[in-house]
Amino acid sequence: MSNDRLIYLPLGGAGEVGMNAYVYGYGPKGRERLILVDVGVTFPDMDGTPGVDLIMADMAWLEARRDRLDAIFITHAHEDHVGGLGHLWSRLRAPVYCRDFTARIAAKKMLEAGQPVDEIITVPLEETLEIGPFKIRFLPIAHSLPEASAMLIETPHQRLVHTGDFKLDMAPGVGEAFDEEMFQAIGDSGVDVMVCDSTNIFSPHPGRSESSLPHAITELVKEAPGLVVATTFASNVARVRTLAKAGRAAGRSICLLGRAMQTMVRTATEAGLLHDFPPTIPAEEANEIPRENLMLIVTGSQGERRAASAQLARGSYLGFSLKEGDTFLFSSMTIPGNERDVLKIVNALSEKGVDVVDNSQGQYHVSGHANRPDLERMHDLVRPRILVPMHGEHRHLRKHALHAQSRGMVSAIAPNGVMLDLSGPEPVVAEYVDTGRLYLDGTAIYGAMDGIVRERIRMALNGLVMVTLIIDEDGQPLGDAWADCMGLAREGRSRKPLNEVIEDELAEEVARLPKKVLGNDDKLIEQIRRRVRSTCVDEIGKKPEVTVVVSRLSD
Structure with missing residues (x-):
């Protein structure tokens, strides 16, 4: 009987939304070969982390075992999965594997941080990688940006599916549709463990497709009397495309504002993923177009102070200003914790007489994450013996685990720092690991226990x-x-x-x-x-x- 074990250790992303970083290992206890899935960030707030630019998972445990780390994998190009790569790669120094679009974004992160871009390895979709004791294959999956991937991770004794972020969208607009037959076939071959997205476990209705949005957005833009401004996540290339096509269908010229959004659209176009993106015009030219003929698509859907949305709410941005009769559309959801920052923008726009439209009626945004019925469908396709919830606050993880148990699966909650041994018929807690956070503050990176943020808070309070x-x-x-x-x-x-x-x-x-x-x-x-x-x-x-x-x- 083999003494090798399969371990799972979240360093970030389990017990929170964001900062995803998941370690898998296989081998003799204490000598496992390791891989890391995702190196994400989360964002600060003025109450708990004033002045901080980004927050990342502390990699101290993995850094101490760097000689056993064989590879880093990035499932997709959202900031909470790839945003920490450039800042943390030098601590880990392992090759980075991802699909083409994600590789292009990852390379930009490495370049900006002065790290070697040749460490990014682009993996064709059909390729199975043999790395240490693992066989690993990217599985195309629908999400809110191109080339999101789940992962099939095989050891000599187990088969594991890591879902990444996903939704069941058969017409996502950009990127691959959900491939039910592929996951059915993987389930037919037997799956021991599925580590699964839990973000929308509390949503009782099936998720909606991106293809359900264009008509409502087009009608909104047609009826708007003045300038129309729409904001969404810069990385949601499918939504940016939906907004741009709706604006063009309503007879308006389209202008993209915000460096992150322009970078994402340009990268997706270079990767051959945006064949039918409508033509856009630069800001200088857009300033000369009558307001009623123009639509701006801007960054800052989460209230980020320096993004285009906040600057427009405060006054002006690149020569544009808003006034009474204009329309501002939030084609997005507000991430928990960002409500106050978003509300500041909403109120500032309201004071200008701008009509603010959000997704409270469900017409202008669809989530990139599977709702509860969609999660159940994934359970039924893959049929794992063990389900481990990830990507969610503790309440999401617990609800997902209880729901899985009610459907006949074994399940365990593993928040950040809880290492599970997944080798047997049931997951067993193998170890508790000290996990923490790293803060990017200007160009410096320091730990949460260094006391710098605590001192800053004390000065702010006292x-x-x-x-x-x-x-x-x-x-x-x-x-x-x-x-x-x-x-x-x-x-x-x-x-x-x-x-x-x-x-x-x-x-x-x-x-x-x-x-x-x-x-x-x-x-x-x-x-x-x-x-x-x-x-x-x-x-x-x-x-x-x-x-x-x-x-x-x-x-």
């Missing part, structure tokens, strides 16, 4: 006082300390400027300090910090962060 004190050659204060206050009320209970109150209190405090405290930086700084914080509590009822700079003059 304000900052900077105190400077000079000590002369004899160890005595050279004049009084001075204080700069940031993010704090200018005056407190005394009705005097807060910095002056602090400086008066410090003058009194420093004057009575013994020589041994004045001669010890650590003790001196701590005394000053305590006095500043107690003064601020008395004056404004807050304890700010306090930074003390002590400068000593030498002989």
Whole structure:
């Protein structure tokens, strides 16, 4: 009997939506050969991660076992699956396998991060890769962008299907339709485990096709009296095509705004996936066209502050501005956590008199993820013994696991950091791994436990006082300390400027300090910090962060 085992370890994407990163391993315990499926990102918010640009899964566990990592696979080109590749590849240094369109986007990520583009290997759809103990084949699947893929992963003793993100769309517009016969055949050959998308497990109605949208969008654009602006996910090339064709059918010229959207459309065209995309015009030319004859398709459907949608809501973007009588369409869903940012844009547009249209009636957007009846159909086609839910918050994973069990499958919940042994008749928790997050902050990458974001939050919540004190050659204060206050009320209970109150209190405090405290930086700084914080509590009822700079003059 073999002592080899098949393990599954999510480092991101299980217990959350986004930041997908899934490890599979096969071999003797502790010596498994490993592969990584997806290297995604999630996006920050001002409450929990102020100032951060991107959030990625911490690869420390995998980095420590880099000598056993044989390959990285990318299932599709959404940011939450490929967005971290360029930033994290240097920590892993394994070849990256993906299909053509995804490879083109992955190469751009690597190039932007200064990483070797020749590590990206384009895999033909029909090819089976033999990598270490694995045989791996990409399986075409419908999603909201071209060439999304599930994966068939085979070991000497197991067959596993990793669904990736998918929907049951027989007419997706761009990319392959869902191939029911292919998955039926895979199920007929026997599948031990399916690791399955769980995003829409709570949606009780069958999902709708992209082909159901053009008529409603065309009618909306035809009836709009002024300028029409539509926003969607930049990577949803099929939707961008749907919007553009609807705008043209309504008699309008089309202009794409936003670098990410232009890049995606250009890349899909270069890959031969957008044969019938309508002609578009540049922004300079679009500015000369009457409003009632123009449709803009823009980035920023999730309220991103620097994207085109937010800039149009705040004022203008590339010479375009919105006014009363214009129409703004959100052809998208709002990812949980982004509601407040989207609502800011909606209200700003409303103040301008713009008519805002969303998908509350289900006319202008379809999800790229399978709803519960579609998940059930996938269960029935593949018929795995074991179902492991992925891609969803914990509530999604739990609901999907319970639903699978009610339909006769064995199931287990594995949030980030829970390693499952999938070798036997039932999944068994093999290990708990410390997982975390990495933050891209400008050009720096640091961990969640480094304390930088925590310090930033404390400054945001409590304000900052900077105190400077000079000590002369004899160890005595050279004049009084001075204080700069940031993010704090200018005056407190005394009705005097807060910095002056602090400086008066410090003058009194420093004057009575013994020589041994004045001669010890650590003790001196701590005394000053305590006095500043107690003064601020008395004056404004807050304890700010306090930074003390002590400068000593030498002989």
